[in-house]
Amino acid sequence: MSDPSAKLPDIQATPDERGIAIDQVGISDLRYPIQVLDSEGRPFPTVAQISMSVHLPHHFKGTHMSRFLEVLSKHEGEVTMNTLPAILHDLKQRLDAEEAHIEVAFTYFVTKKAPVSGAPAKVGCDCVFLGTSNGYKDHFALRVTVPVTTLCPCSKEISDYGAHNQRGYVTLEVVPKPKSGGGWELIWIEELIEVAEKSGSAPIYALLKRPDERHVTMQAFDNPVFVEDVVRNAAALLTADSRVASFSVRAVNHESIHDHNAFAALESHRATIVPRQVMK
Numbered sequence: 001m002s003d004p005s006a007k008l009p010d011i012q013a014t015p016d017e018r019g020i021a022i023d024q025v026g027i028s029d030l031r032y033p034i035q036v037l038d039s040e041g042r043p044f045p046t047v048a049q050i051s052m053s054v055h056l057p058h059h060f061k062g063t064h065m066s067r068f069l070e071v072l073s074k075h076e077g078e079v080t081m082n083t084l085p086a087i088l089h090d091l092k093q094r095l096d097a098e099e100a101h102i103e104v105a106f107t108y109f110v111t112k113k114a115p116v117s118g119a120p121a122k123v124g125c126d127c128v129f130l131g132t133s134n135g136y137k138d139h140f141a142l143r144v145t146v147p148v149t150t151l152c153p154c155s156k157e158i159s160d161y162g163a164h165n166q167r168g169y170v171t172l173e174v175v176p177k178p179k180s181g182g183g184w185e186l187i188w189i190e191e192l193i194e195v196a197e198k199s200g201s202a203p204i205y206a207l208l209k210r211p212d213e214r215h216v217t218m219q220a221f222d223n224p225v226f227v228e229d230v231v232r233n234a235a236a237l238l239t240a241d242s243r244v245a246s247f248s249v250r251a252v253n254h255e256s257i258h259d260h261n262a263f264a265a266l267e268s269h270r271a272t273i274v275p276r277q278v279m280k
Contacts, residue, residue: 024101026053027068034079034106036127039188048079048106054097055134067094079104079129081140081176081184088133099134108144108189112205114212115219121207123147127189130173140184143173144192148200149216150253153224165220166256167204170196170230170249174238177245185243199233199251201225227253231264239268 028051035043052068071090075083084102091100109122128143148168156163172192176184197203201220208216225233230251238247250265 022056024053025056026101027051027065028053030069032072034104036106036108036189037080039190043078044108046106046108048104050105051101051103052091053101054091054095055099056097064095067091070094081129081142081186084129084131084140085133085138085183088131088138092133099132102129102131104129110190110193112203114205114208115215116211117209119207119209119212121205123204123206125189125193139175141173141175142187142189142192143171144189144196145169145171146193146196147204148197148230149202149204149220150227150230151201151220151224153226153229155257156221156224163221163224164257165201166253168200168227168230168251168253170199170234170251172196172234172238173248174244175246176243187241187243195234195237198237199225199230227251227262227264231266235266235268244268 030050030052032048032050033045034048034050035045038044050072052072068091071087071094074090075087079087088100088102091097091102105126105128107124108127109124111120112123113120125147126145130139130141130143132139146169148170149165150168151163151165172195174187174192176187178184201223202216205212205216231249234249234251235247238244238249246268248265248267250263252261252263254261
């Protein structure tokens with residue numbers, strides 16, 4: 001049986017006379033079921049919002065949008081740092097492109113046990129896989145946003161009793177080091193969640209009984225941090241991780257007694273860790 005599309009004109013492949021290349025063209029805001037791996041290597045099903053694009057040379061009028069879905073369907077929704085290069089390479093081949101991009105945003109749930117009662121409940125964290133492939137190299141980054149509790153050191157110091165605290169959000173974007181045999185060093189989402197939680201005053205839990213609430217409240221009171229402390233704490237932990245090539249950190253406090261939020265941000269190439277003995 002002949003292919004009906006063989007008789008139809010391919011308008012996207014017709015020449016464009018304006019001589020202007022397009023950096024990225026593709027699809028965005030696609031809701032799609034995917035599977036990622038947890039730290040035990042088990043598949044974790046979730047729903048992602050996906051953007052995929054390619055570089056369009058100046059001589060092509062357009063790209064073939066249906067081919068993005070064909071490539072994604074071919075990989076059956078398995079999206080990890082190990083499968084992203086294959087997806088990107090397929091995009092370049094199917095769309096005759098020199099460069100391809102993909103962004104996969106999804107919610108990842110971890111089961112957290114309350115610190116005293118041990119009651120389990122799931123906490124969701126927003127995650128993004130970011131991938132690029134061009135004629136020179138493949139690039140991968142993992143972005144994780146984690147809720148934490150922060151307690152103000154100034155409020156604790158100047159108050160006769162108590163101190164104001166707030167929910168904060170720590171966003172870590174990490175680029176793993178490449179392996180000599182191909183691929184990247186493996187960094188788990190759970191590990192970045194732990195880095196973020198260690199950087200705040202106390203973790204966030206979904207389920208707390210009264211003994212747990214007492215524990216978390218006192219934990220935060222004993223560990224006050226400014227938003228500046230949060231990003232410095234995270235930067236120190238990521239700098240010490242030999243698997244990390246580069247990173248950025250952003251922390252936002254949703255202030256409880258101010259009509260604004262407070263934030264701090266840094267990138268690894270600007271994060272100079274000065275030894276304590278030489279600090280003035």
